[in-house]
Amino acid sequence: RISSGPQGASHRETLVPAAISCAMEYGAVPHTSGVNKDVKGLAYGSAEARCTVDVHEPPSVVRGRGSAAVAYGLALGAAAVFATAATVSVRTGGSGLSLPQSHHSFDSLDMSSSSMAATDVTSSAASLPHIAFVLVDDWGWNDVGYQSTDLGDCTPHMDSLAESGVKLSNYYTQPLCSPARAALLTGKYPVHIGMHHNVIESTSPWGLRLDETLFPEYVAELGYKSYIVGKWHLGHFNEAYLPTRRGFDSFFGFYGNCIGYFSHVSELGACVAPDCFYDLRDDDVPVLDRVGEHTTYVLNSEMVRVVRSHKEADPESTTPMFLYYPVANVHNPILVPDGMLDQTTGGLGACLEGIENYPRREYAALTYMLDETIANMTSVLQETGMYENSIIVVASDNGANPIQQNTTTPGGSGSNFPLRGMKGYLFDGGVRVPAFVHSPLLPEAAVGTTFEGLFHVVDWLPTLVGGVMGASSLYKHVQLFDGKDQWNALTLQTTDDEDKHPRSVVLINIDDVDGQGCSQSWATSAIRMGDWKLITNEANLPIWPVVSTKNVPTKFTIEWGGTMNWYLFNITADPTESTNLMNEHPEIVEELSGFLMGLKGTMLSSSWCDATPTKAEGAFNDTMFIGPWLANAGYACNISCVEDMADGPPLDDEAVAAVEENGGDDGEEDTEGAEDPENLKGEPSRR
Numbered sequence: 001r002i003s004s005g006p007q008g009a010s011h012r013e014t015l016v017p018a019a020i021s022c023a024m025e026y027g028a029v030p031h032t033s034g035v036n037k038d039v040k041g042l043a044y045g046s047a048e049a050r051c052t053v054d055v056h057e058p059p060s061v062v063r064g065r066g067s068a069a070v071a072y073g074l075a076l077g078a079a080a081v082f083a084t085a086a087t088v089s090v091r092t093g094g095s096g097l098s099l100p101q102s103h104h105s106f107d108s109l110d111m112s113s114s115s116m117a118a119t120d121v122t123s124s125a126a127s128l129p130h131i132a133f134v135l136v137d138d139w140g141w142n143d144v145g146y147q148s149t150d151l152g153d154c155t156p157h158m159d160s161l162a163e164s165g166v167k168l169s170n171y172y173t174q175p176l177c178s179p180a181r182a183a184l185l186t187g188k189y190p191v192h193i194g195m196h197h198n199v200i201e202s203t204s205p206w207g208l209r210l211d212e213t214l215f216p217e218y219v220a221e222l223g224y225k226s227y228i229v230g231k232w233h234l235g236h237f238n239e240a241y242l243p244t245r246r247g248f249d250s251f252f253g254f255y256g257n258c259i260g261y262f263s264h265v266s267e268l269g270a271c272v273a274p275d276c277f278y279d280l281r282d283d284d285v286p287v288l289d290r291v292g293e294h295t296t297y298v299l300n301s302e303m304v305r306v307v308r309s310h311k312e313a314d315p316e317s318t319t320p321m322f323l324y325y326p327v328a329n330v331h332n333p334i335l336v337p338d339g340m341l342d343q344t345t346g347g348l349g350a351c352l353e354g355i356e357n358y359p360r361r362e363y364a365a366l367t368y369m370l371d372e373t374i375a376n377m378t379s380v381l382q383e384t385g386m387y388e389n390s391i392i393v394v395a396s397d398n399g400a401n402p403i404q405q406n407t408t409t410p411g412g413s414g415s416n417f418p419l420r421g422m423k424g425y426l427f428d429g430g431v432r433v434p435a436f437v438h439s440p441l442l443p444e445a446a447v448g449t450t451f452e453g454l455f456h457v458v459d460w461l462p463t464l465v466g467g468v469m470g471a472s473s474l475y476k477h478v479q480l481f482d483g484k485d486q487w488n489a490l491t492l493q494t495t496d497d498e499d500k501h502p503r504s505v506v507l508i509n510i511d512d513v514d515g516q517g518c519s520q521s522w523a524t525s526a527i528r529m530g531d532w533k534l535i536t537n538e539a540n541l542p543i544w545p546v547v548s549t550k551n552v553p554t555k556f557t558i559e560w561g562g563t564m565n566w567y568l569f570n571i572t573a574d575p576t577e578s579t580n581l582m583n584e585h586p587e588i589v590e591e592l593s594g595f596l597m598g599l600k601g602t603m604l605s606s607s608w609c610d611a612t613p614t615k616a617e618g619a620f621n622d623t624m625f626i627g628p629w630l631a632n633a634g635y636a637c638n639i640s641c642v643e644d645m646a647d648g649p650p651l652d653d654e655a656v657a658a659v660e661e662n663g664g665d666d667g668e669e670d671t672e673g674a675e676d677p678e679n680l681k682g683e684p685s686r687r
């Protein structure tokens with residue numbers, strides 16, 4: 001809970017630090033391992049709370065709800081897993097740096113920033129601002145307090161940062177994890193970097209192209225030190241694709257899509273010896289000493305360590321920092337420490353009050369933990385004296401997964417309400433997400449405002465490197481660069497109407513690849529131009545209800561149907577995408593589909609490769625951790641494609657009529673093939 005204190009400072013209610021004790025106990029690391037016992041971590045319980053866990057039990061029991069963990073493949077104990085990896089070089093020892101007792105105290109932190117004018121940040125490395133970018137995983141429109149129908153008390157710190165910063169109300173990203181992260185770090189649409197189809201699986205031999213320059217490589221030329229703490233998910237089949245080979249000075253986190261929150265087992269599924277693989281590393285070194293400790297706590301302590309270490313190495317503040325913090329929250333599996341869901345008092349109790357639906361309640365608690373770690377990040381920036389010259393960005397990588405599952409299976413329980421659809425799909429529920437900027441460097445006029453212009457994930461690189469750092473020359477020569485510098489627009493430092501809204505078009509995606517990795521003549525795609533949004537060949541998804549306020553069963557499923565449809569929406573008038581205007585505005589369909597076809601002509605071939613579990617797991621067995629398994633960084637998939645003889649995806653009658661009316665295959669020769677919407681037909685093979 002944020003409340004106003006003396007001199008306008010912000011104070012946050014502090015919970016008793018039971019969590020750090022639990023983390024130490026069920027992490028199987030003795031209290032004498034170098035961590036001070038009088039410090040606090042992310043706390044959730046009471047002073048008397050104890051973990052009822054035998055540290056020798058397997059991680060599935062550590063969770064306290066064994067069937068949930070087993071369902072996600074956490075059944076194999078750490079001792080059994082590592083019995084075959086005794087000779088592996090690993091990091092052991094302490095459970096990591098914990099937080100000071102003041103980690104929730106903002107007595108001296110004035111976040112109003114209204115009296116601070118924008119500063120010239122381009123004169124020298126010493127004056128360049130620190131950038132702290134938090135990328136939240138699978139966070140829906142309705143999952144941040146300031147615009148949520150049911151989680152209004154779950155993100156008090158982020159709400160405070162956003163209220164004294166700039167909120168983005170038309171922020172678009174990609175529908176899936178890997179493409180969104182690639183777009184963020186390159187400033188390019190996924191179609192221009194081969195990342196437009198699906199995500200990188202743990203055993204898939206592909207990654208973000210090595211000829212692409214990433215954010216940390218750009219800012220290294222300005223003297224920045226760059227650190228990543230959290231999820232990479234841009235390729236790990238070869239060492240050249242690892243984050244410390246792509247510009248980051250250090251890495252702590254996991255390579256793949258997700259990990260078990262307590263076991264840190266990778267996404268690969270069931271643990272059947274010897275094929276149960278872990279995914280947590282300190283740079284390249286597997287981390288053994290954090291099993292049983294919730295991933296939020298692990299990444300939180302490492303984030304704090306990184307910030308403090310940067311300051312210790314640069315006491316005169318001559319080296320700017322880029323902290324990339326792609327947290328695990330709130331991705332599946334939705335798991336929180338035992339005891340959290342029983343809280344009825346304090347900030348957590350307020351967050352959970354009234355949320356009866358079990359998966360949504362667990363998601364709310366995981367969201368509260370997310371808010372806590374962002375509170376701690378802000379606090380350590382203030383503690384080290386770096387906050388006053390920092391820019392904090394918080395955004396989601398894609399929409400939430402609202403599909404409910406039963407009480408024993410970790411499942412999605414996010415909410416995109418009132419937006420339609422979910423992650424992985426092209427309705428706004430999958431791609432329009434929360435985002436905000438907070439900084440003492442914001443000009444007074446921008447503080448507490450909402451930017452309503454279109455903003456895409458590719459815009460962060462030019463906005464920060466060009467607009468903030470004044471170094472647009474670093475990327476001006478880059479071909480197919482899609483991002484736009486929106487700093488002046490965000491901060492109200494322009495009077496020119498065009499500069500107030502630099503972006504009028506957002507390409508959401510064009511996916512022309514089938515399930516075997518072969519290019520096809522049609523695509524599932526979406527584009528937003530001004531008020532209008534066109535979606536081609538997408539499944540018919542609903543607007544999911546807010547489960548905590550609707551009487552729905554805990555096990556919640558959806559009848560997906562078998563048809564693919566075209567949709568035209570006026571997003572400004574119809575933000576819930578409820579009224580399909582395909583037949584009413586054929587001229588707009590023609591314009592937008594022609595624009596899509598123009599962009600389709602600039603696409604690079606997809607880099608996607610199918611999984612090669614036999615080869616990958618053979619290498620993983622050497623360490624019991626996922627990691628590089630091919631020596632050839634230029635490995636190319638052996639994809640055998642045959643000409644697709646199908647006419648396209650199954651369409652309903654209305655969609656067929658609309659497509660034919662607007663230039664589709666009507667039996668006549670089409671002289672306007674470049675604007676033929678039929679060429680964009682596709683199937684949802686990316687799911």
